[in-house]
Amino acid sequence: MLMIGPIFRWSLSLILFAGITRNFVSAGEISVIAGNGKAGFSGDGGPALAAECNQTFGLEIGPDGNLYWCELANHIVRRLDLKSGVISTIAGQGTVKGYSGDNGPATKATLSEPHELRFDSAGNLFISDNSNHAIRRVDAKTGIITTVAGTGEQGFGGDGGPAIKAKMNLAIAVALDRSQNLLICDINNHRIRRVDIATGLISTWGGTGEKKPTPDGATLAGTPLYGPRTVAVADNGDVIIVLREGHAVYRYSEKTKKLTHVAGTGIGGFSGDDSDAKLAKVNGPKGVAIGNNGDIYLADTQNHAVRVISAKTGKIHTLAGTGQAGDGANGDSTKCQLHHPHGVFFATDGTLYIGDSSNHRVRKVTLGAASKK
Numbered sequence: 001m002l003m004i005g006p007i008f009r010w011s012l013s014l015i016l017f018a019g020i021t022r023n024f025v026s027a028g029e030i031s032v033i034a035g036n037g038k039a040g041f042s043g044d045g046g047p048a049l050a051a052e053c054n055q056t057f058g059l060e061i062g063p064d065g066n067l068y069w070c071e072l073a074n075h076i077v078r079r080l081d082l083k084s085g086v087i088s089t090i091a092g093q094g095t096v097k098g099y100s101g102d103n104g105p106a107t108k109a110t111l112s113e114p115h116e117l118r119f120d121s122a123g124n125l126f127i128s129d130n131s132n133h134a135i136r137r138v139d140a141k142t143g144i145i146t147t148v149a150g151t152g153e154q155g156f157g158g159d160g161g162p163a164i165k166a167k168m169n170l171a172i173a174v175a176l177d178r179s180q181n182l183l184i185c186d187i188n189n190h191r192i193r194r195v196d197i198a199t200g201l202i203s204t205w206g207g208t209g210e211k212k213p214t215p216d217g218a219t220l221a222g223t224p225l226y227g228p229r230t231v232a233v234a235d236n237g238d239v240i241i242v243l244r245e246g247h248a249v250y251r252y253s254e255k256t257k258k259l260t261h262v263a264g265t266g267i268g269g270f271s272g273d274d275s276d277a278k279l280a281k282v283n284g285p286k287g288v289a290i291g292n293n294g295d296i297y298l299a300d301t302q303n304h305a306v307r308v309i310s311a312k313t314g315k316i317h318t319l320a321g322t323g324q325a326g327d328g329a330n331g332d333s334t335k336c337q338l339h340h341p342h343g344v345f346f347a348t349d350g351t352l353y354i355g356d357s358s359n360h361r362v363r364k365v366t367l368g369a370a371s372k373k
Helices: none
Strands: 029-034 056-061 067-071 076-080 087-091 117-119 125-129 134-138 144-149 171-176 182-186 191-195 202-206 228-233 239-243 248-252 259-263 287-290 296-300 305-309 315-320 341-346 351-356 361-366
Touching: 029 067, 029 076, 056 117, 056 351, 056 361, 067 117, 067 125, 067 351, 087 125, 087 134, 117 171, 125 171, 125 182, 134 171, 144 182, 144 191, 171 228, 182 228, 191 228, 228 287, 239 287, 259 296, 296 341, 296 351, 305 341, 315 351, 315 361
Parallel strands: 056 341, 287 341
Antiparallel strands: 029 361, 056 067, 067 076, 076 087, 117 125, 125 134, 134 144, 171 182, 182 191, 191 202, 228 239, 239 248, 248 259, 287 296, 296 305, 305 315, 341 351, 351 361
């Protein structure tokens, strides 16, 4: 059963300065908070720093104030109690891959390469059960798991009908809009699907299935999205869309109903720090989060880095990682090597959490006052 309760608030040391000319956070203090660096599955009930994890992916702070993340290669969702440092498994059986357990306890169910997770306003947990081509839901009160979208069969179909009868092709990420409807990155179909939470009906929200560039300023309808990997929903309803194969980031405006190019040239690479993000190169980005002040935090996965796009200036900067794969030491985030980070989550207290996937660790970056505004 999920531990749902009052949000725990903890204090932070402000060890980062805000670059005056950059208008966003330029560095931070990074530290490992889970995973001993060895790929495996162990440690439940004990200190997270001693536990074995395997491919830490998408992550989020839950309604209880604790950290949850997907472990792709262990086929589970884990929880870190941020007060005690104790780790546990709250969905999946650990190393057991499958598609089973609906209408029973989530800890008895099997998943297949879960990528991301999100909580709704009632504390229910939604998991992108990627290789099962489905979205699973864990009830906040009972801990019971069910499928809310997808049949478990790979394909494309079902728009206009019940989401549980629809086919998807790698349901790689899930988010909730301001009305608590689901947005699902159906990546191999090059579409974002939407599930109306009231009716349970599914539709295509964005993308045409075409592997083509997204024109700046285009309307959502009829516009290609090349490899939509993840999305984040801003307080004003705007949706930040990350294109993995498209090597770019776009913003969908709830007000204008148009797509605006935010970052990436569409060609994979690593360039452009401290300049216009639209002219910078990113490489296979796979995670995104929105800061308190509107800055966009991007897991630039193939570049082994986390980059930040300033809401004020539109410029991009590398916040964590060096561009080279490695397992870096605690300390200055810009000097700490990462290895294929997939997940990023920005907490309201100004802490950035990173799923450092191929290092099998979870890290946090303590940010300064500029990030909290």
